[in-house]
Amino acid sequence: MRRIRRGPAWLLTIGLVAALLVLVPLAAGIGAYPIPVGDVLSSVQHKAGLGGTELDRVAESVLWNVRFPRIVLALLVGASLGCAGALMQGVFGNPLAEPGTIGVSLGAAVGAVAAIALGLNFLGNWTLPAMAFVAGLCTVLLVYAMSRAGGRTEVVTLILTGIAVNAFCGALVGLFIFLADTAAVNQITFWQLGSLSQATWPKVLAVLPCAAAGLLLAPLYSRRLDLLALGDRPARHLGVDVERLRIVLILVVALLTAAAVSVSGVIGFVGLVVPHLLRMAAGPGHRFLIPGSALGGAVVLLGADLAARTLAAPAELPLGVLTALVGSPFFFWLLRRTRRKQGGWA
Amino acid sequence: MIRLRTRAVPPPPVTPGEVLAETEGLRVRLGAREVLAGVDVTVRAGEVLALVGPNGAGKSTLLSALAADLTAAEGVVRIHGRPAAQWSAPELALRRAVLPQSAALSFPFTVEEVVRMGRAPWAGTPLADQDDMAVAAAMAATEVPAFAVRPFSALSGGERARVALARVLAQRAPLLLLDEPTAALDLKHQELVLRLCRERARAGDAVVVVLHDLGLAAAYAHRVAVLHAGRIAADGPPAEVFDERLLSEVYDQPVEVLPHPRTGAVLVAPRRDL
Structure with missing residues (x-):
């Protein structure tokens, strides 16, 4: 597990960090009100008290009240989705597991929609993420309980459970939309398409606790996730308290999914595609895969959001629609490949 | 934490x-x-x-x-x-170390990575510095070094069985x-x-x-x-x-x-x- 394949893992880390360093100033500059990258850097320098100059009032406001919160949200959501995907695949021992495909995202969405539709506000700004977390957690536990048999999760069972859970959660979302008033319906519809366009600093603060907790906890379990690839019993024989590990990781997945979903609705396939590509390039060791997927997810989502708001400018493509357009064919290819390797579903 | x-x-x-x-x-x-x-x-x-x-x-x-x-x-x-x-x-x-009847693996770890998993219980103990030696010895004993860098999933049944045994031996229980x-x-x-x-x-x-x-x-x-x-x-x-x-x-x-x-x-x- 150590030292092996350090090459690709290091190269990828460096590549992803470089991509992030290029994308962030680009995303901050590009838009309906263009700001040259040099000005962006200069304004950041000024805020950090390292020289630089303040921009004019409009540019400064666009940069710090519109663009940066949106960038930070994209990074948080992307990192959460990528990391949740990698974790979930490890926990289920199944490369097709992802919060979106198995219904956890939509489960969390039920919580969020309920909060909007019923006008709940018991935790202030944190109500939406908290409701998404609770609903997401219930859904993961349900999927987990329903799709495991004899200590294993078969692909077919998992995907079919996902279909059932997605159908049920979709119905619940529909029910809450039916119950909601017009203003809430608009809010829900907009949110459901998976957009980051209404990013504000309070929104960043609302999801930060969930996302940060999940992202910090996840890497602690990477070595044990490697052992879990051997199966439950062999992992226990190597000293892993398997049941406890699963419960903790399911909690972490629910935290990350809730963070992502409560901001921007269901953004599918990032958690599926990113860990998968990284695994193909650098091997399945979770010590790289988990932080790598968080980093990769952040890069992909920031890039996707940049594309979503520039490709059809001045209109804005819904982010969730864009990732699904690219991600679904990939999922299909993955399905075919897994099927071929297993010689059919039997 | x-x-x-x-x-x-x-x-x-x-x-x-x-x-x-x-x-x-x-x-x-x-x-x-x-x-x-x-x-x-x-x-x-x-x-x-x-x-x-x-x-x-x-x-x-x-x-x-x-x-x-x-x-x-x-x-x-x-x-x-x-x-x-x-x-x-x-x-x-x-x-105690246990060799199960059939060896499965959900992700394509290499043979050496699988054998090294046998050392997991020793992480953080003074004997962890024997990891490399224990892995090498176990692989040599079961005659698997020839495919050390191949993914476990690409091996034949007999080869998998020997790799699984190497993992168990590397555990040194x-x-x-x-x-x-x-x-x-x-x-x-x-x-x-x-x-x-x-x-x-x-x-x-x-x-x-x-x-x-x-x-x-x-x-x-x-x-x-x-x-x-x-x-x-x-x-x-x-x-x-x-x-x-x-x-x-x-x-x-x-x-x-x-x-x-x-x-x-x-x-x-x-x-x-x-």
């Missing part, structure tokens, strides 16, 4: 003949069926103990019980002198529990695996191995326990236990036991009148 658990303490060195695992009046039920119906067995350091018997006699269940995987309906399983349920998973991992380690192997590698069992026993470990090949059991085990319908039908050195009448009855098939014409060692063969 603050670690509330204390580190598992590695076991002290074992002395030859020390009892590393034992069962007393062990009864195990799986569903409605009683798979073990009162089993007493002792596993000693420095000894290869073979578990033999027909399909469904309870060999694998007994092995799982010795590995602390099962809860007993009645009776007790002790590992290193303490009831199995009182050990934590990390403590057990330093005391004083109690080795092997469930049919020879099932997928060719003649040469069957001999290799059982020679390894003898070597580990000579080095002071206790080895319990489930075998179907009575000839291998007769040749390599210090002691053989014959299981029959959830009970121990016989337990002792192969020369005593392998009795024509007993084996014929247990296997419900006439069996011949004869001395090897050259070495005089015990040979067991089904009686065939063709």
Whole structure:
């Protein structure tokens, strides 16, 4: 597990960090009100008290009240989705597991929609993420309980459970939309398409606790996730308290999914595609895969959001629609490949 | 995060003949069926103990019980002198290694990565600096270095079995529990695996191995326990236990036991009148 394949893992880390360093100033500059990258850097320098100059009032406001919160949200959501995907695949021992495909995202969405539709506000700004977390957690536990048999999760069972859970959660979302008033319906519809366009600093603060907790906890379990690839019993024989590990990781997945979903609705396939590509390039060791997927997810989502708001400018493509357009064919290819390797579903 | 658990303490060195695992009046039920119906067995350091018997006699269940995987309906399983349920998973991992009947892997780790997983229990202990040595030695012993960098999933059944064994050997636990380690192997590698069992026993470990090949059991085990319908039908050195009448009855098939014409060692063969 150590030292092996350090090459690709290091190269990828460096590549992803470089991509992030290029994308962030680009995303901050590009838009309906263009700001040259040099000005962006200069304004950041000024805020950090390292020289630089303040921009004019409009540019400064666009940069710090519109663009940066949106960038930070994209990074948080992307990192959460990528990391949740990698974790979930490890926990289920199944490369097709992802919060979106198995219904956890939509489960969390039920919580969020309920909060909007019923006008709940018991935790202030944190109500939406908290409701998404609770609903997401219930859904993961349900999927987990329903799709495991004899200590294993078969692909077919998992995907079919996902279909059932997605159908049920979709119905619940529909029910809450039916119950909601017009203003809430608009809010829900907009949110459901998976957009980051209404990013504000309070929104960043609302999801930060969930996302940060999940992202910090996840890497602690990477070595044990490697052992879990051997199966439950062999992992226990190597000293892993398997049941406890699963419960903790399911909690972490629910935290990350809730963070992502409560901001921007269901953004599918990032958690599926990113860990998968990284695994193909650098091997399945979770010590790289988990932080790598968080980093990769952040890069992909920031890039996707940049594309979503520039490709059809001045209109804005819904982010969730864009990732699904690219991600679904990939999922299909993955399905075919897994099927071929297993010689059919039997 | 603050670690509330204390580190598992590695076991002290074992002395030859020390009892590393034992069962007393062990009864195990799986569903409605009683798979073990009162089993007493002792596993000693420095000894290869073979578990033999027909399909469904309870060999694998007994092995799982010795590995602390099962809860007993009645009776007790002790590992290193303490009831199995009182050990934590990390403590057990330093005391016993288990080779499952079939080796699976959900992600394409390489052979060397898989063998290195056997060292996981030692992470954070002073013996962790032996990791590289233990991995290399285990891989050499099972003749797998030739495909060290290939993904485990690309190997044949026999190669996988040897890699799984290498992982178990790399764990360097004083109690080795092997469930049919020879099932997928060719003649040469069957001999290799059982020679390894003898070597580990000579080095002071206790080895319990489930075998179907009575000839291998007769040749390599210090002691053989014959299981029959959830009970121990016989337990002792192969020369005593392998009795024509007993084996014929247990296997419900006439069996011949004869001395090897050259070495005089015990040979067991089904009686065939063709």
